Amino acid sequence: MTQVAAGAPTTQGRSAEFWGYVMWGLAGLAILVPELMSIFSIADWPTISATVGHLEARHDWVRLIVVFVIVALAYYAVPQLAKRPDAAGMVGGRQVTANGRLTADIEAVGYQNMGGYLVFAFVAYAVGVAFAAGARAVHPGTFLGGYVLYGIIALVWVIIPSALAMFLAREVAFPTLFRTLAYLGRRAHWLAAVVLALLVILLIHLAFYPWPQLDW
Numbered sequence: 001m002t003q004v005a006a007g008a009p010t011t012q013g014r015s016a017e018f019w020g021y022v023m024w025g026l027a028g029l030a031i032l033v034p035e036l037m038s039i040f041s042i043a044d045w046p047t048i049s050a051t052v053g054h055l056e057a058r059h060d061w062v063r064l065i066v067v068f069v070i071v072a073l074a075y076y077a078v079p080q081l082a083k084r085p086d087a088a089g090m091v092g093g094r095q096v097t098a099n100g101r102l103t104a105d106i107e108a109v110g111y112q113n114m115g116g117y118l119v120f121a122f123v124a125y126a127v128g129v130a131f132a133a134g135a136r137a138v139h140p141g142t143f144l145g146g147y148v149l150y151g152i153i154a155l156v157w158v159i160i161p162s163a164l165a166m167f168l169a170r171e172v173a174f175p176t177l178f179r180t181l182a183y184l185g186r187r188a189h190w191l192a193a194v195v196l197a198l199l200v201i202l203l204i205h206l207a208f209y210p211w212p213q214l215d216w
Contacts, residue, residue, distance in 0.1 A: 007168045009030060013098070013183075014172060014200070016098070016099055016173065016175045016179075016183075017180070017183040019118065019174035019175075020174045020175045020180030020183060021177065021183075021184075022172040022174070023118075023121065023157065024157075024174075024177050024180050026125055027112070027153050027157055030125070030129065030149060030150075031047075031048050031150075032050070032130075034046065034047040035047050035048070035049065038050070043142075044130055044136050044140065045132070046135075046136065046142075046143050046145050046146030046149070047078050047208035048053045048146065048150050048202075048206070049059065049147070049202075049205055049206060049209055049210075050143070050209075050211060051143050051146030051147060051150060052066065052206045053206075053209035054143045054146075056209060063207060063208075066203070066206050066207040067207050069203075070203045070204075073178075073203075086184060088107060092174065097109050097165050097171050098111075098171070098175075099165075099172070099174070099175035099176060099179055100175050100176035100178060101162050101165035101166070101171065101176060101197050102162065102165065102166050103165045103166055103169060104167075104169070105169060106168060108169040109165065109169045109170070110131070110170055110171065111170060111173075113195050114170065114171065114173050115173060116167055117161075117172045117173065118173055118174075119155070119173075120156070121156050124155075124156045125152065125153070125156070127152070128148055128149035128150075128152035128153070129149060130153075131145055131148045131149065132145030132146060132148060132149040135148070136180060156199070158176075158207075161174075161176075174195070177199075181195060181196060
């Protein structure tokens with residue numbers, strides 16, 4: 001029997017690591033590229049910060065949700081970043097799958113035949129990008145495209161995979177964002193630290209938009 005070195009990722013772990021980079025890389029592009037386009041006035045595109053800021057301006061309670069998400073992410077992220085990336089176990093007193101999602105029963109979680117979800121995610125992503133690009137061309141200044149694109153990413157990247165793991169004991173092929181960062185940290189610790197710092201800045205920016213561009 002072939003032995004796996006302690007701390008070395010399994011075959012399943014290496015596959016999850018690859019798809020984590022792909023999926024969260026796509027999500028990062030959908031967020032970073034519009035932000036850079038806005039900063040340098042290259043094109044009129046609904047950024048995630050402007051979209052969330054638009055919601056916060058219409059509904060003050062949205063800021064509370066953003067802060068709640070920040071605290072919840074920090075609570076579950078720190079233990080996961082310290083764990084072996086492809087290991088199931090306990091985080092914050094709850095069972096989590098090898099890809100980092102909460103589940104009711106680790107032993108019952110199935111990892112097979114979920115490749116179709118990747119196809120679904122890619123199609124949904126393409127639809128969201130196309131819709132966001134076209135919405136402002138038709139209706140300048142609208143945030144509808146931003147709601148659709150970033151809503152799709154939240155739904156397909158986070159909400160549905162979490163629900164599948166928790167209620168149906170099914171695991172998609174890619175890990176959570178913080179499990180992906182844990183993989184990255186084992187290969188390039190400095191790069192993972194930079195990405196994590198940028199995420200913290202983005203979350204604070206979303207919670208206190210338009211910080212750091214504040215008028216005193």
